[in-house]
Amino acid sequence: MNPHPYPPRHPHHRPGWAPPARPAMEVHRLHWATAPLRSLNIVVVYFVLIGMWLLLDPEDWSRLDPARFLVFLLVTFPVAVVAGVIGVWAWWAVRFWIDGDDLVVDTGMVRSRIRRIPLSRMQGVDVVSPLLGRLLGLAEVRLELAGGSSAEITLRYLGKRRARELRAELVALAAGLPGHTPEAPERPFCRVGFGVLFASLALRIPVLLSFALFVALVVFGIATGELAVLAVAVPILLGLCREVIAPLVMYTRFRSSIAPDGIRLRFGLLESRLQTVPPGRIQALRVVEPWMWRYFGWARVEMTVAGYGGERQSLSSTLLPVGPVEAAFAMVSEVFPGVVVEGVALTPTQSRWRKNDAAGISREVFVSRRGRFRRTWDVVDFARAQSVRLTSSPLQRLLGLGTVQVDVPPGPVQVAAVDWEVARARGLADETVARARPARARSGSLEHWAG
């Protein structure tokens, strides 16, 4: 008897029980290499924490004592066996299958621990190959779900081909198509060259300033023979690595392409990623033109996707790390069809101190532009807008001003018309609400965008 209200633990294992004639119910396991990799992981941790100290004499690092070596072997052998068993067990325990519109993942080792993931709530699928995985032809599949910090499923590892097939299958099912639908064709949208990427990361005021400071410190250190400058120079160097080298490695070979099942982003030098954002999942966009980039006509595009919350947000919110402004706005038009951001009539704010800020609405979107040197454009589709707020702080009330904000899920985008003449601000808020209503009706339910 099955005491659980769940489907049987392993639909194929009971004799005389025929699996339903649905090809999607096939139960899958992770790639077998997951087991040795996990065992290796445990052994490495053991060696660093315990094994190394058993093996090496703390008094004399170079000498190898036979008695110590024997103890080391006696301890290490059982640990290796246990690690091997854990690896195989952990690999064997994880099973997943597709049941109707849900992805079902069973991670129970001793008893069933089933997690059902409704694919209609899926916000994105990433296929990630870490450096080691790429050498072995492995990849992991990550599903982003709306809501919560634990709303993420990782299947680690799958064979490279299997991962791609699973990605296509999940996206097709989320779209309301049969799971065996072949992968949708894509058309390349843009690619970012290494030189442009490096230049764009370097040509930022804080980066240039800290680099100048670093050079000055090093020159000063060499000239005077003072080693104390290292105490300042090394943290600056680390900061530069974090701000320039890390994004450079991450976004090298960035390519984006448009497919009917969403926008696909591929990038990464060491760890390669294929990020899929299904249509309708992008809530709002921001086009950023940093001051120095504007001389080259470059811009960056960031997105707000519900569910990409917390620390992972900055990792997954880039839609275009750098590109021509035209490409950035074209990307906005791809995400929100029929929207031309530059074509939206913007009204400047009526405050004396924010002459460069402006906001405006078209039939589909609310656009706000901000900044004199570093310019940002925030765009939200009315169909995706959450609530609309009109506020007037005490200072604003003295000046007869108000702020209209369109709330969007947490992310890089903040859409607001700041410091409008308060009566016009109210008009804008009412107009936004009035336009959001038909926009929501037009977009309908986006759960199954192809269904």
Next chain:
Amino acid sequence: MNEQPQILPPQPYRQRTREEAFAPPEGARWWRISPRHKWYRRVVALVVALLAGPLGAFVVARTGGTPGAVVWSAATVLAFVLAWLVAEQAYQAWGFLERGDDLVITSGVFQRRIVIVPYARMQFVDVTSGPLEQLFGLATVRLHTAAATTDAAIPGLPIAVADQLRDRLAARGDEGAGL
């Protein structure tokens, strides 16, 4: 026939004056919260003043001597009197309106505010009632959307009214998709 829903040209809005900027939508009046809410606020202010006044005065007296304690007590009394007076204004400022597609909430004495939450974007509604609120038979209805910045709460509703409002809102939210 065209399958697209008809897009009507936007209705021309009567230009509001500055004073009318936070007025209710055309042809409607705000629904008010319970007048007990201001007494609730005053009792909260009293409790805070009774706790913070003597305690703070004691601490200040230990370090700053008697003049400090006197200043602290005066400040507490002043803050209490202000809170007492503002409670009336704050009560007057609260208003809400259930419309066909959205809920409109207004509030704020110093910082004026209007929030418009479409039912279709509502994720859940909850009703809370703290011990002091329960003493007055009041409850707070709060609407949550996918945006963390949405601050749509209506305090000071009689508990029965709050429950009814929650049920109505929940029923309307079910019709929408949520995201």
